[in-house]
Amino acid sequence: MALALFSIFNFQFSISHAQINYSETNNLFYHALRTPQSNIDNMAFFPTNNTFYLMLPGADIQLGSPIGVNNFLRYDKKSQNTLIDINTIFDNMSEKNNFRLAANVNLLGFGFKVNNMFFTFNTRIVSNLSFGFPKSTVDAILQGNITETGAIVPEVEMLNGDILNVTSYLETSLGMGYKFEDLGLTVGGRVKLLGGIANIQTDNTKIVFNTEDNVDSVSARMYYEIHLSTFAPYDTNKHQFVVKMGDVFSNLNTGLAFDLGAKYEMGPFTFSLAINDLTAGIHWKNNVSTWTPEGGQGLIEFNGLDVSTILNNGTFNIDSVTTYIRDQISSMTPSREDAGDYWFPIPTKINLGASYSFAKILRAGLLFHGQLDRGLLCKSSSSSGFKQSVSNTFRFNTTLTLGANFYNWAEVIVGNSLVSDGSTFDPFNPGIGIILTPFTIAQLYFMADYISNFYLIESKAVNLKFGLNILIGKGDRTKIEAVKE
Numbered sequence: 200m201a202l203a204l205f206s207i208f209n210f211q212f213s214i215s216h217a218q219i220n221y222s223e224t225n226n227l228f229y230h231a232l233r234t235p236q237s238n239i240d241n242m243a244f245f246p247t248n249n250t251f252y253l254m255l256p257g258a259d260i261q262l263g264s265p266i267g268v269n270n271f272l273r274y275d276k277k278s279q280n281t282l283i284d285i286n287t288i289f290d291n292m293s294e295k296n297n298f299r300l301a302a303n304v305n306l307l308g309f310g311f312k313v314n315n316m317f318f319t320f321n322t323r324i325v326s327n328l329s330f331g332f333p334k335s336t337v338d339a340i341l342q343g344n345i346t347e348t349g350a351i352v353p354e355v356e357m358l359n360g361d362i363l364n365v366t367s368y369l370e371t372s373l374g375m376g377y378k379f380e381d382l383g384l385t386v387g388g389r390v391k392l393l394g395g396i397a398n399i400q401t402d403n404t405k406i407v408f409n410t411e412d413n414v415d416s417v418s419a420r421m422y423y424e425i426h427l428s429t430f431a432p433y434d435t436n437k438h439q440f441v442v443k444m445g446d447v448f449s450n451l452n453t454g455l456a457f458d459l460g461a462k463y464e465m466g467p468f469t470f471s472l473a474i475n476d477l478t479a480g481i482h483w484k485n486n487v488s489t490w491t492p493e494g495g496q497g498l499i500e501f502n503g504l505d506v507s508t509i510l511n512n513g514t515f516n517i518d519s520v521t522t523y524i525r526d527q528i529s530s531m532t533p534s535r536e537d538a539g540d541y542w543f544p545i546p547t548k549i550n551l552g553a554s555y556s557f558a559k560i561l562r563a564g565l566l567f568h569g570q571l572d573r574g575l576l577c578k579s580s581s582s583s584g585f586k587q588s589v590s591n592t593f594r595f596n597t598t599l600t601l602g603a604n605f606y607n608w609a610e611v612i613v614g615n616s617l618v619s620d621g622s623t624f625d626p627f628n629p630g631i632g633i634i635l636t637p638f639t640i641a642q643l644y645f646m647a648d649y650i651s652n653f654y655l656i657e658s659k660a661v662n663l664k665f666g667l668n669i670l671i672g673k674g675d676r677t678k679i680e681a682v683k684e
Contacts, residue, residue, distance in 0.1 A: 225259055225648045225664045226598040227612050227632045230554045230564035233604075234634055234644060235310060235668055238319060240550055241473035242374050242387030242460035245310070245317045248607060248636075250672030254308035254321065257666020261649070263299035264659050297331035305666060310374075312672075319374040319389070324396075326367040362401045366543060368481055369394040369451065374458070383464040388457065395452030395481040397429040398543055425490040426538065428452060428483035433535065454481035456545060467557070473550040484540035490533040547571045562602045564614075569595040595619055596628075610634040616649060625651065628660070642668040 228236045235252040238244040246252055308321035371394070376387030402424040409418045430450035431440040456478035462471045547570070554564040572592045600614035616628040632646035646664040 224548065224568060224570070225630075225646050225662045226566055226568055226596065226616060227600060227614055227630050227646045227648050228664065229550065229552055229566050229568075229598075230562060230600055230602060231610065231612060231632075231634060231644075232562075233607070233610060233636070234642065235308070235319075236644070236664075236666075238310070238374070238376075238387075238460075239321070240475070241462065241471055241552075242319075242389045242458050243376055243385040243462035243471065243473070244387075244460070245312065245376060245385075246670070249670040251311040252309060252671070253669040254305055255667045255669065256307070257305045257644075257664070259303040259305075259662070259664045261299065261301040261662045262660065263297070265297065266659065297329050300326075300328045302326045315378045315380060317376050317378075317387075319376075320372070321374075322369070322371045324367065324369055327365070329364045331362065362404050363399060364401070365397065365399040366481075367396040367398075368454070369396060370456075372458075376460075385462040385464075387460045391456040391458070391476075391478075393454035393456060393478070393481050393545070394448070395428065395430070395454065395483055395485075395543075398427070398452075398481070398483050400426045402426060422492060423490075425533070426487075426541075427490065428485065428487045428541075430485065432486050433488065435535070450485050452481050452483045452485050454478060454545070467555050469552075469554045469556075471550070471552040473548075475548040475550070476545050477547060478545050480542045480544035482540060482542055487538045487540060489536050489538045491536070493532045493534040544572075560604055562600075562604070564598075564600040564602070566598045566600070567595065568598065569593060598630075600630075608635065608637050608639075612646070614648070618649070627651075630662075632664075636670065640670055642670055644668070 224240065228234060229240050231237050232244055233246055233248050235246050235254055237246070302325075304324045304326075306322045306324065308319070308323075310317060310319035370391050372389050372391040374387060374389030376385060378385040404423045405421070407420045409420070429440065430447055430452070431442045432450070433439070434441050456476045458473065458475045459477070460471070460473040462469060549569045550566060552564060552566040554562055556562045570593070572594065596616045596618040598614050598616040600612055602610055602612040604610045610633070612630075612632045612634070614630045616630065618625045618628050628649045628651055630646065630648035630650060632644065632648070634642065634644045636642045644664070644666060646662075648662040648664070649660050651658045651660040
């Protein structure tokens with residue numbers, strides 16, 4: 200009896216909507232001027248209720264997925280069981296499916312005000328991970344090697360493209376701002392020293408399955424290129440990365456970035472502009488290598504298994520299975536080769552905002568945030584440099600916020616973002632946050648932005664921000680007062 204490759208997965212496939220690519224920035228903080236985190240997005244902002252602040256460790260985490268929980272889990276009332284629905288999973292996938300994780304972890308920061316000047320210092324680790332697969336992979340799983348007429352396709356392309364992209368770097372920044380009292384104008388700038396920790400990019404990854412006409416054997420050809428640069432050198436004798444604490448900072452890949460910001464106050468109105476991360480990116484030149492299959496291309500051939508070698512007198516021979524798997528994947532063993540340096544870009548961001556304060560109780564804000572992603576991988580200066588596999592993308596969103604201040608010890612912010620990544624538009628992405636300063640000196644905050652659906656099981660994206668600040672000094676603290684006639 201003839202067997203067809205993956206025929207068990209021969210479902211119907213349809214695309215319901217495209218996956219949108221969200222920004223890593225949490226926009227709810229932009230008009231929260233009582234918090235130090237607002238000056239991360241605009242260097243002209245400085246907390247109005249203190250003269251010194253200390254930012255303790257906190258995090259800004261962004262999650263994105265092509266599917267929500269409800270797309271793969273379904274509750275069956277008849278059996279009272281929760282089921283995994285394969286059809287629903289694939290039906291809700293888009294042309295380019297990416298699982299994204301971005302994390303900005305604040306290690307330590309502080310700022311202080313001296314007359315009309317203020318200074319800031321901050322250190323944080325920025326990490327971005329994207330794991331994805333194209334529509335062709337889903338099609339291959341669903342359709343297998345059988346056409347609609349029942350004919351067998353001898354070659355099935357399972358994968359063709361970039362799969363994994365990871366970058367992580369240490370950012371140390373020093374900023375300064377000045378307020379022109381008579382003009383109502385505040386300007387600021389910041390310089391950032393970037394230290395690349397690790398950069399991993401896949402390129403030209405391809406998996407192709409071949410079947411004989413009689414379907415008696417199956418083979419798979421696999422090729423991949425993994426471009427890697429890290430602060431940890433690779434020991435070719437021990438075949439492992441060596442981490443020496445004394446060499447961590449000296450082996451960081453370097454880069455430089457600049458932020459510029461301005462704020463203009465006109466009565467209850469505040470207008471602002473910021474351009475962040477003006478940079479060519481990080482120059483990855485330490486421990487750069489390219490990993491490819493030994494022999495140029497991995498090959499796996501399956502002609503069936505001799506059951507007698509696995510089962511013997513009722514016992515399971517694990518050694519024979521391990522040997523078989525090791526022999527099959529031996530051709531995919533990675534081979535390392537030193538590579539030339541290259542530049543990896545950091546997205547440049549622009550913030551254009553306006554807000555209106557109602558008797559110091561309510562603040563309504565409007566923010567346009569744009570982000571330019573200049574591809575995933577820039578060309579290397581070496582002759583065998585990496586290609587730039589992804590074109591430039593401009594992502595933007597417009598966020599409306601409303602913040603309510605309760606006697607300076609609590610502030611609640613709600614908002615909604617209209618998001619676009621250049622090809623897909625999403626008009627509904629609510630956010631909510633709370634800032635608590637009950638004891639004057641301690642400030643707790645939690646923000647949830649880009650919630651793609653009020654029903655969390657249907658949500659495909661969310662940005663969470665939380666942390667603790669220590670505030671010293673009264674600054675421009677004011678109490679809420681009733682408006683007199």
